[in-house]
Amino acid sequence: MDALSRYEPIVDDFEAFLSACERPLPPVVRVNTIKTTIERARRGLEAAGIELDPVEWHPGLFRLPEDQPGANWPYTHGWIHGQEEVSAVPATVLDPQPGERVWDATAAPGSKTTQLAALMDDRGLLVATDNNMGRLSALRSNTERLGVTNVAVTNEDARNHSLKPFGGEDYDRALVDVPCSCEGTIRKNPDTLEEWSLGHVEGIAGVQKGILSRAIQATREDGTVVYSTCTFAPEENEGVLDHVLDTENCRLVEFELPLEYQDGVIEWQDETFDSQVERAKRIYPHHNDTGGFFVAKLEVTG
Amino acid sequence: MSENVSHRFDRLPATEAERDVEGRPTREAVLTFWAERFGIDPETFAAYTFWERGNGKIWAFTGDLETPVDIEALGMSFMRTRQEHWKPTTEAVQRFGPRADRNVIHLDREAAERFLAGEDQQLEWDGDWGYLVVTHDIAGGPEPIGVGLYVHGELRSQIPKGRRRDFSGE
Numbered sequence: 001m002d003a004l005s006r007y008e009p010i011v012d013d014f015e016a017f018l019s020a021c022e023r024p025l026p027p028v029v030r031v032n033t034i035k036t037t038i039e040r041a042r043r044g045l046e047a048a049g050i051e052l053d054p055v056e057w058h059p060g061l062f063r064l065p066e067d068q069p070g071a072n073w074p075y076t077h078g079w080i081h082g083q084e085e086v087s088a089v090p091a092t093v094l095d096p097q098p099g100e101r102v103w104d105a106t107a108a109p110g111s112k113t114t115q116l117a118a119l120m121d122d123r124g125l126l127v128a129t130d131n132n133m134g135r136l137s138a139l140r141s142n143t144e145r146l147g148v149t150n151v152a153v154t155n156e157d158a159r160n161h162s163l164k165p166f167g168g169e170d171y172d173r174a175l176v177d178v179p180c181s182c183e184g185t186i187r188k189n190p191d192t193l194e195e196w197s198l199g200h201v202e203g204i205a206g207v208q209k210g211i212l213s214r215a216i217q218a219t220r221e222d223g224t225v226v227y228s229t230c231t232f233a234p235e236e237n238e239g240v241l242d243h244v245l246d247t248e249n250c251r252l253v254e255f256e257l258p259l260e261y262q263d264g265v266i267e268w269q270d271e272t273f274d275s276q277v278e279r280a281k282r283i284y285p286h287h288n289d290t291g292g293f294f295v296a297k298l299e300v301t302g
Numbered sequence: 303m304s305e306n307v308s309h310r311f312d313r314l315p316a317t318e319a320e321r322d323v324e325g326r327p328t329r330e331a332v333l334t335f336w337a338e339r340f341g342i343d344p345e346t347f348a349a350y351t352f353w354e355r356g357n358g359k360i361w362a363f364t365g366d367l368e369t370p371v372d373i374e375a376l377g378m379s380f381m382r383t384r385q386e387h388w389k390p391t392t393e394a395v396q397r398f399g400p401r402a403d404r405n406v407i408h409l410d411r412e413a414a415e416r417f418l419a420g421e422d423q424q425l426e427w428d429g430d431w432g433y434l435v436v437t438h439d440i441a442g443g444p445e446p447i448g449v450g451l452y453v454h455g456e457l458r459s460q461i462p463k464g465r466r467r468d469f470s471g472e
Contacts, residue, residue, distance in 0.1 A: 034397075035396070035397065044440050047441060071469070072469075076418060077440070077447070125365050143375070147396060148377075149363060150364045150365060151375070152367070152371070152376050152377075153374040153375035155373075155374045166367060
């Protein structure tokens with residue numbers, strides 16, 4: 001937990017924050033509307049004797065206080081997918097529409113990819129990229145079980161993503177849910193912070209800047225890019241946004257989020273970021289009793 | 303004639319007249335298979351393109367791209383051709399099987415559990431031998447689980463090893 005003490009100056013209620021970080025999280029499933037309806041999935045889970053609680057802000061999510069998501073008939077039919085509650089946020093902020101061209105820049109293992117496909121009603125083009133072959137095989141098994149047919153999977157470094165196989169045309173929207181130091185997953189993986197180092201945070205921030213830059217370049221003017229992490233470190237959040245606001249044609253936009261959150265921070269240690277980063281949202285574990293998360297919505301301006 | 307290239311996706315030719323790779327099935331033949339074997343209207347697949355990667359492995363993708371496409375995956379793995387009996391995948395049957403009205407075998411819960419666990423079982427079936435859509439009832443209606451091969455009075459589960467589950471002890 002020591003690594004978290006650096007966030008005391010920016011977290012609204014630091015005691016509540018620390019105590020939430022120590023509580024485990026219940027498993028959550030998302031209903032896959034490509035293959036069933038929310039109502040039928042609920043009936044299938046109840047018939048399997050699985051207790052479920054609704055999630056107020058998202059009708060397609062259920063908390064399973066007593067069970068794991070994988071060992072039941074609704075899972076077998078691809079009606080449900082285990083996904084941490086807060087990780088369902090960025091796809092809803094991106095809000096892709098049926099028929100659009102959408103890029104999931106760091107897609108594996110595919111929870112968000114399959115959620116994007118469902119939001120697109122499985123129509124249009126959804127390009128899912130990851131540089132790790134092993135994780136791509138997990139993504140493939142998820143897209144298959146969930147019955148996704150509008151996905152095209154590429155194995156490459158997102159920083160060098162090529163539009164060539166897809167006719168060279170820019171995307172309408174891109175999701176950039178980058179690899180990060182994962183501090184916000186501590187409730188699921190209590191060991192997360194054991195390997196923490198500032199060097200790692202700073203190193204991975206460089207990669208994040210590269211991926212977000214490529215996504216902005218590959219998205220059409222007036223198109224939307226959503227940037228998200230499951231970490232608290234401003235170096236990986238506002239710091240990355242500050243960088244692309246300076247180097248790429250984009251701006252940060254306001255958006256609604258039906259959850260409790262704090263605005264992005266403008267000042268961190270001895271740095272001051274572009275004031276637009278205030279439009280990003282920080283979700284702390286004590287706000288909604290979830291994992292921690294960071295999300296920002298960008299509009300491409302050229 | 304060109305050769306099949308195993309690592310990339312090539313769009314299926316619409317008809318025999320447009321085919322330039324030996325043995326590659328046509329879109330027409332794929333649609334005819336689903337219509338004749340399972341009664342699924344070809345209109346169901348109007349928005350889909352079909353692609354071959356590997357020998358006889360056919361993928362279904364909503365939308366279209368310039369052929370060939372050299373990427374990791376394109377849509378969903380859909381069926382196996384280039385063998386005597388064409389075989390749908392588990393994924394295709396789960397996704398499109400609800401529209402099937404023939405060669406569908408409906409199991410009770412106990413038989414469905416054995417099928418999902420990968421077991422072969424003796425069952426009465428008056429219809430054709432060969433690949434069947436296997437369904438059971440869940441949440442108020444029938445739902446396809448996967449593909450079974452019916453021969454000699456026996457339904458042989460074709461559920462891939464990684465997707466088998468044993469719920470019998472619960």
